[in-house]
Amino acid sequence: xxxxxxxxxxxxxxxxxxxxxxxxxxxxxxxxxxxxxxxxxxxxxxxxxxxxxxxxxxxxxxxxxxxxxxxxxxxxxxxxxxxxxxxxxxxxxxxxxxxxxxxxxxxxxxxxx
Numbered sequence: 142x143x144x145x146x147x148x149x150x151x152x153x154x155x156x157x158x159x160x161x162x163x164x165x166x167x168x169x170x171x172x173x174x175x176x177x178x179x180x181x182x183x184x185x186x187x188x189x190x191x192x193x194x195x196x197x198x199x200x201x202x203x204x205x206x207x208x209x210x211x212x213x214x215x216x217x218x219x220x221x222x223x224x225x226x227x228x229x230x231x232x233x234x235x236x237x238x239x240x241x242x243x244x245x246x247x248x249x250x251x252x253x254x
Contacts, residue, residue, distance in 0.1 A: 147199055154196030161189035175232045179225050186221040190214060 161184065168181030194210045201207070233239060 144202075147202055151196045151200035154192050154199060158189050158192030158196060161185070161192060165189060176229060179229060183221070183225060186217060190217055 165181050165185035168184070169178050172178050172181065191214065194214050198207045198210050201210075
C-alpha cells in the first residue's frame with residue numbers, strides 16, 4: 142500500500158513540475174522583451190525545480206538520495222538570482238530603447254537611467 146501511495150504522490154509532483162515547465166517555456170518563447178522572459182524563466186528555476194526534485198525524492202523512497210537532491214536545489218536557488226541579476230543589468234545598461242519596453246518616463250533632466 143505504501144508503494145502505491147508513494148508512486149501516486151511522486152507522479153502528481155512530477156506532473157505538476159512538468160506542467161510548470163511547459164508554462165514557463167511557453168512564456169519564454171512567447172515574450173519578446175528580455176525582462177519578461179526572465180520572469181518566466183524564474184518560475185522554471187524556482188517552482189518547477191522544487192516540484193520535480195520533490196517528486197524524485199518521494200519516488201526514490203530511500204533517504205540517502207534526499208540530501209543530494211536538496212543540495213542541487215540549494216545550489217540552483219543560490220545561483221539563479223545572481224545570473225538573472227547579471228543578465229538584467231546587462232540589458233538595462235546596453236539597451237538604448239529600454240524605455241519603450243517599460244512603463245516609466247525618463248527624467249526631465251535628460252539623464253540616462
